[in-house]
Amino acid sequence: MLLASIDWDRLPRHVAIIMDGNGRWAAQRGQPRIAGHRAGVEAVRASVDTGARLGLGALTLYAFSTENWKRPRYEVDALMRMLRKYLRIELDEIDRQNIRFQTIGRTAALAPNVREEIGRAFNKTAKNTGMVLSVALNYGGRAEIVDACRAAVQEIMREGKSPDQLSEEDIAGALYTSDLPELDLLVRTSGELRISNFLLWQSAYAEIHVTETLWPDFRRAHLLEAVVDYQQRSRRFGGLKLVANAK
Numbered sequence: 196m197l198l199a200s201i202d203w204d205r206l207p208r209h210v211a212i213i214m215d216g217n218g219r220w221a222a223q224r225g226q227p228r229i230a231g232h233r234a235g236v237e238a239v240r241a242s243v244d245t246g247a248r249l250g251l252g253a254l255t256l257y258a259f260s261t262e263n264w265k266r267p268r269y270e271v272d273a274l275m276r277m278l279r280k281y282l283r284i285e286l287d288e289i290d291r292q293n294i295r296f297q298t299i300g301r302t303a304a305l306a307p308n309v310r311e312e313i314g315r316a317f318n319k320t321a322k323n324t325g326m327v328l329s330v331a332l333n334y335g336g337r338a339e340i341v342d343a344c345r346a347a348v349q350e351i352m353r354e355g356k357s358p359d360q361l362s363e364e365d366i367a368g369a370l371y372t373s374d375l376p377e378l379d380l381l382v383r384t385s386g387e388l389r390i391s392n393f394l395l396w397q398s399a400y401a402e403i404h405v406t407e408t409l410w411p412d413f414r415r416a417h418l419l420e421a422v423v424d425y426q427q428r429s430r431r432f433g434g435l436k437l438v439a440n441a442k
């Protein structure tokens with residue numbers, strides 16, 4: 196069994212998933228795209244549960260990108276409605292598993308009823324000490340870097356320093372993910388070999404695992420498979436010596 200193949204001392208600290216392929220899953224069944232998004236909720240449930248049971252430090256899910264506004268209004272509305280419903284139904288279970296919920300992205304631009312549901316989940320789980328579940332909403336990697344640079348430059352100026360004193364640490368410390376562990380593993384479903392503007396800064400040295408599985412079919416075994424794959428990689432971070440995976 197896959198669980199037996201996991202090395203518990205070398206788990207990735209932070210796993211992020213580009214949840215892709217809902218539309219294709221639905222098309223294969225002659226159903227509307229929205230049916231694929233609805234089916235994808237079960238994959239979210241399975242991944243969050245598996246991540247928490249594994250004891251990951253952080254799980255980050257790409258749910259809606261800054262570019263996804265280009266989709267038809269009814270699809271955007273359906274995605275937002277499903278997010279609200281997911282949070283309403285799952286919040287108690289998330290809390291029970293000691294998971295801390297947060298969002299990353301320009302969430303101020305989301306509809307008030309979405310922000311309200313997000314706020315409720317955030318507040319209810321704020322004191323939890325287990326896995327941090329971040330849902331990326333109206334998230335763009337470039338937008339995040341712009342936001343981080345603005346904040347970091349303001350901080351530098353407030354301290355009376357000059358812009359050439361701006362360091363990588365200053366920017367990293369101003370990212371939406373500054374309180375999360377280093378991104379170790381980036382998973383993408385549906386076989387697409389691109390990052391699609393997700394966690395651009397954080398994925399500098401992340402290991403990438405791409406599976407052909409479409410998101411609505413993604414289950415516990417697929418996440419375990421990604422972790423096992425990650426544990427077989429030799430991470431060098433630009434150096435020569437073999438670095439054992441995360442600790």
Ligand code: IPE
Nearest residue numbers: 214215216217218219220258
């Ligand atoms: C991922 O599935 C869900 C979101 C991007 C919100 P898609 O809707 O992108 O599905 P495909 O890629 O068209 O199959």
Ligand code: IPE
Nearest residue numbers: 213214215257258259260391
């Ligand atoms: C990435 O998937 C965004 C999310 C999973 C939320 P997309 O389907 O939007 O990405 P592209 O268009 O294939 O690059």
Ligand code: MG
Nearest residue numbers: 215216217218
């Ligand atoms: Mg897609």
